Amino acid sequence: MLKFYITTAIDYVNASPHLGHAYEKVITDVVARWHRAQGDETFFLTGTDEHGAKIVRAADLAGKKPEEFVADNRKQFQELLELLNISNDDFIFTSDQKRHWPGAVKLWEKLADAGDLYKAKYEGLYCVGHEAFVTEKDLVNGVCADHQQKPEVIEEENYFFRLSKYAARVKKAVESDELRVLPESRKNEVLAFLTGNVEDVSFSRPSKDITWGVPVPKDPEHTMYVWAEALTNYISALGYGSADEARFEKFWPADVHIIGKDILRFHAVYWPAMLLATGLPLPKTIFVHGMILSKGQKMSKTIGNVINPVEMISEFGADAFRYFVSREIPFGEDGDFTRERFREVYEGSLAHGLGNLASRTAAMIEKYFSGAIECPEEAERMSVPTRRELRKEVSSERVSLSGESIERYFTLGVVRFFEDAMASYKLTDAISVLQAFWTLLDGYIQDYEPYRLVKTDPEKAKIILWNVAWHIVRSAVLLEPFMPETSAALLKLFGVSRADAESPARIVISKSGPLFPSKEEKK
Ligand code: ME8
Numbered sequence: 376m377l378k379f380y381i382t383t384a385i386d387y388v389n390a391s392p393h394l395g396h397a398y399e400k401v402i403t404d405v406v407a408r409w410h411r412a413q414g415d416e417t418f419f420l421t422g423t424d425e426h427g428a429k430i431v432r433a434a435d436l437a438g439k440k441p442e443e444f445v446a447d448n449r450k451q452f453q454e455l456l457e458l459l460n461i462s463n464d465d466f467i468f469t470s471d472q473k474r475h476w477p478g479a480v481k482l483w484e485k486l487a488d489a490g491d492l493y494k495a496k497y498e499g500l501y502c503v504g505h506e507a508f509v510t511e512k513d514l515v516n517g518v519c520a521d522h523q524q525k526p527e528v529i530e531e532e533n534y535f536f537r538l539s540k541y542a543a544r545v546k547k548a549v550e551s552d553e554l555r556v557l558p559e560s561r562k563n564e565v566l567a568f569l570t571g572n573v574e575d576v577s578f579s580r581p582s583k584d585i586t587w588g589v590p591v592p593k594d595p596e597h598t599m600y601v602w603a604e605a606l607t608n609y610i611s612a613l614g615y616g617s618a619d620e621a622r623f624e625k626f627w628p629a630d631v632h633i634i635g636k637d638i639l640r641f642h643a644v645y646w647p648a649m650l651l652a653t654g655l656p657l658p659k660t661i662f663v664h665g666m667i668l669s670k671g672q673k674m675s676k677t678i679g680n681v682i683n684p685v686e687m688i689s690e691f692g693a694d695a696f697r698y699f700v701s702r703e704i705p706f707g708e709d710g711d712f713t714r715e716r717f718r719e720v721y722e723g724s725l726a727h728g729l730g731n732l733a734s735r736t737a738a739m740i741e742k743y744f745s746g747a748i749e750c751p752e753e754a755e756r757m758s759v760p761t762r763r764e765l766r767k768e769v770s771s772e773r774v775s776l777s778g779e780s781i782e783r784y785f786t787l788g789v790v791r792f793f794e795d796a797m798a799s800y801k802l803t804d805a806i807s808v809l810q811a812f813w814t815l816l817d818g819y820i821q822d823y824e825p826y827r828l829v830k831t832d833p834e835k836a837k838i839i840l841w842n843v844a845w846h847i848v849r850s851a852v853l854l855e856p857f858m859p860e861t862s863a864a865l866l867k868l869f870g871v872s873r874a875d876a877e878s879p880a881r882i883v884i885s886k887s888g889p890l891f892p893s894k895e896e897k898k
Pocket residue numbers: 383384385386387388394395396398399424605606607608633634635636637638665666667668674
């Protein structure tokens with residue numbers, strides 16, 4: 376059995392979770408569920424990043440102690456995971472002194488032992504929004520373009536990490552795909568950075584300024600820089616630095632870290648350098664997703680285009696949200712999220728598309744065949760071919776299946792394409808092929824009109840309905856990573872278990888409400 380270790384970034388808890396956080400959890404969950412379905416021993420980690428200046432300030436503003444503030448906010452992130460049906464196996468938070476700190480301390484000590492930490496005076500700029508040291512060239516009109524904040528001028532003694540010493544080795548690892556950075560454009564971005572002059576980085580802050588964090592071992596005058604310890608969550612959660620490192624031994628290195636493009640450098644440069652310095656294996660892949668925008672702009676409170684994920688999920692359900700972000704935000708690129716488009720997709724592709732296809736098919740089986748049909752002979756099933764092609768933009772050019780039976784269409788076209796897409800992190804393509812297949816099934820019904828045919832050739836009408844219903848069931852199995860609840864509801868509607876989906880003996884309709892109810896239907 377293969378092991379598969381997958382992580383999300385850990386979210387800052389300075390404010391409530393936003394759409395970007397929800398997005399990253401969903402796509403990571405899709406990949407994790409897919410690997411579980413393939414039989415891989417999967418470990419899926421997520422969590423929260425709870426140290427740093429940004430959080431201390433937010434706590435101050437809220438009039439709370441940091442520990443109280445982070446605990447309250449963490450709850451909201453955990454509730455979001457529940458609401459989204461995220462199948463994480465673990466949750467780590469960095470203020471956890473029992474689980475996270477020993478790993479952070481151990482890694483720090485290893486860096487120190489390797490001679491890769493040294494004390495020096497730091498003079499420069501710090502952007503609290505980024506929790507990062509910035510330079511003049513990162514600023515526009517003297518302020519950080521991302522946070523519209525003036526960076527702070529800092530002059531202090533810090534520990535520095537010899538990043539410069541590892542730049543060439545990290546570059547080689549990225550170039551050779553020993554550390555795969557996907558998509559290609561992000562790999563190029565990392566390589567461009569590593570080709571320039573890579574400087575050492577400050578890895579601590581004076582504890583007189585920042586007490587909220589992990590103290591530097593043997594030097595409590597200093598607190599670890601938030602990124603220096605946050606990255607360690609990927610191994611501290613596995614028990615690195617604890618009395619029992621069995622899980623770490625088993626699951627490390629990560630098969631994939633899923634992160635957003637704004638934190639690429641930390642993951643594809645700092646983190647591998649830290650691992651190289653301590654002699655630990657590098658993660659195998661870093662998949663970098665894009666940003667969710669609203670009407671082409673970054674979501675921000677000032678612009679007033681912020682969408683609360685909890686509100687959307689409560690109104691439309693987790694699966695509709697999961698479908699929307701997988702299908703509408705091209706994986707690896709920025710994408711737009713608006714309420715209008717969401718409603719359009721919900722009503723179009725989901726309620727009128729998949730929902731309608733399933734309920735019409737079930738209703739015809741109920742009406743014409745008392746709700747139950749037996750599996751026809753293979754020759755019969757094959758005798759009613761589809762007259763349509765899968766929509767071009769998603770159909771694989773390798774297979775031309777015009778005039779094929781639905782089941783050959785499904786195995787040779789849909790399944791193959793879907794599996795290839797999932798294996799290469801093309802989630803948007805994978806869900807799109809299912810969508811195209813449902814459209815094809817709709818067309819199959821339109822072409823053969825089983826509701827008319829039932830009067831003249833009921834046997835043929837039954838075969839057609841079997842082919843459609845069975846293939847809704849088969850596609851529901853593939854759909855599970857994307858829409859777990861809908862997948863289960865479809866199997867239930869047609870009375871087929873997951874284990875039997877490839878060769879059910881019969882289909883028996885069970886009554887149910889609409890899969891994607893309208894506002895009125897919900898009432
Ligand atoms: O960066 N669209 O935390 P974070 C899509 N604590 N993804 C977005 C997004 C958007 N609009 N905004 C943010 C941190 N993200 C650190 C990570 S990991 C050791 C430490 C993504 O709460 C972002 O790219 O600012 C990141 O992957 C994740 O959400 C958490 O962002």
